[in-house]
Amino acid sequence: MTGAPPPALRLTGLGVRYPGRSRPALEGIDLAVGRGEFFGVAGRNGAGKSTLALVVAGFIPRVVRARVEGEVDVAGRPTRTATLAELIREVGIVFATPANQLSSSKPTVREELAFGLENLGVPREEMDGRIDRALAELGIADLAERLPAALSGGEQQRVAIASILVMGPGILVLDEPTAQLDPAGTEAVAALLHERADAGITVVVAEHKPAVLGRAFGCLVLDAGRQVALDAPGRALGSAVMGQLGGAVPTLVAVAEALGLDPRLGFDPAALAAAIGQRATGAPGAARTPPAGAAGAPTPPAVPWQPVRDQPPVAIEIEGLVHRYPGGVEALRGVDLAIEPGETVAIVGRNGSGKTTLAKHLNGLLAPAEGRVRVGGRDLRGTAVAEAARTVGFVFQDPDDQLFNRSVAREVAFGPSNLRLPAADRDRLVARALESVGLTGESATNPYDLDLSARKLVALASVLAIDPAVLVLDEPTTGQDGPGMARVGALVDAFAAAGRTVIAITHDMEFAARHFRRVVAMREGRVILDGAPEAVFTPGNAAALASTGLALPPAAAVAAALGWAAPVPLDAEGLVARLRD
């Protein structure tokens, strides 16, 4: 008599403790994932998602030192005594940064895929067949002869996944694989993972994004290293679990909950719209109003920005701006924008559409090839960046390009010190900036002892402390969990309320719609849409947005699927209120 086959992956009482840490990073995790299942791992930053990915793939304790308790079984066999070389044939792992996944020496995607096969000693005559199969299965055969370094982030991440799958593992573990991707790249990776699971690969993905988690068969929610829920994503990420943890409840899950519909519909605007439509034709249900801030994470207590420096509001005028990089790549092809003092502007568009290039003209980091940029009536051409920084604060996407001081407080004081502000002003600004990002308690901590999301907040505070008239943020929500995003959003609101201008480059349409009064969409170096969020995020603009890798915010997508005319609601509260009417 033969019993049921063992699950592809089983975790039994799994615990991980890093050396020198007082509390375990993981504790008592029990999970069984069947062959061909797509499983999500959710939780706030620091909950233990990355640790889970590393221990399942065998990197803990073989590459990263830590004490492991319990068992990780693959296809019914414990992996405790297996070597990494044996394990990587069964469990593959993909990390967050696309460029870091690639060998960076290979001239073509085909050879990039061959790298793993070479290391495993696969005979050369087998390689082309396996590579062609992997490329075809992942739908990237057209990339085979392209240079990996020249691909977009989404394409690179799909190549990274192919580079692992070509080695033949039955289990694929991914640690925030879409963290750095635009919406189109995220969607492509999510669809690919779903397809691979359908083809029999077991997929375990640690993620924040509903676009990925919503496709999962099941979702494990972690909090401080413990498993707090194991359920379908609609329920695991709903208000009863994620809401209680202070995390972000996906917008459409909140809408489904408020309408008394199955929360599992909360990841597919069309399916949710169909369910809403069906109910409208049947007996009316009792729609509840989602509690304020139900979608997303609870908004942190508002900390008003109290200016210290006497900064007059400034207007920004951009006329006929063209920028060419060495080598002739034309990143901006004639941009005209006028930004009023105190305006909040979200710049959106796919990776490579010219957003960051445009922003770098606002403080003189780049000079126009043609056209001009004036800030407060002053042409920035010839103005030193350090001088422009008195007026325009620029927060870069990667905080690790900035941080170097021994403590958070010293790091935040770096900007005001460079501007030679009086010591009393500097101290007040540092205290206010730290309070705004919620890091007052970490002022003595070394920034590199904080996780990436907190380091991003330190970098943001270090620019806030300059108290600039214009604040430019490059991808401020990347790597942030729900509460982190809510914190950044509250800060944008507070800074704008103080009369300051805020300009943010973002891939998060909900963030753009919720916190900015104007949205500028770019494609191939040109502005294609410009207006209030209600005017840009309309069903009629869905095709234009898709042409630059974007999608309507989820609430607007449901409204579009319902056939509503503009203006459509952009958040859960607006959508539910309109449905009640």
Place this chain on the structure above:
Amino acid sequence: MLTATGYFRPRSSWLHRRHPTTKLLTAFWLLAAAFLLPPSALLALLAAVWLGAVSCGLLGGLLRSSRVGLYLLVSIVVVNAFFFPGGHDFLLALGPIRLTREGLEAGLVGGGRILVVLEALLLFLFTTLADDLLEALVQRGASARLAFVVLSAVQMVPRLQAKAAAILDAQQARGLAIGGSIGGRLRALVPLVGPLLLGTLIDVRERTFALEARGFGSGLPRTAYRLVADPPADRALRWLLAAAFVGLIVVALTIR
């Protein structure tokens, strides 16, 4: 935007088609020749390298990439010209500082030698795919792991340059003034070097993980996907180069 890996410039020129070891040996021959042959040969050596670059359409790129090295060379020439010990044939006097003929000659010769080596190595990197070099070295018995690590280090240079530029931008955006007095420039170094080192360490951690995930540390016998052509013409060229090395030594000994 990146269009190539490391310094490699994709072309289909005759120099690109040469076997990596042929080009490596040529670069070494030029290095030896620059130091063993009389200074009067330096111009011919430099002309040969530049002609090679012209034949592949790479002279402009070569000169652009040489800029940093050229600043160094100019400083070598200037320092030697004015501060060469024992110089007595004065060409120009600027107060207590004197330009000597001996110093100028020593500076030009020293700088010229370094220039020949710099240009030859750059042309080698421009025309040789790192992967081809790796395979060629492994075929000749080098450790695949060691060869990969060394080549990765070489390829890291452009990446570090890009990261350094990003850090410079980020710190200037926080009001860091670049330039001014020497003291000011030195103070500005810490905010630039600190993130470069720390950020590189973070990058290296993830890259190491990714390499391990691809079986780089598996310890299994490695196979090769890439076939590096080694036509008879290249083998003949390498014999010629070997003879040229002998000739070089003979000429050098004869001159002395």
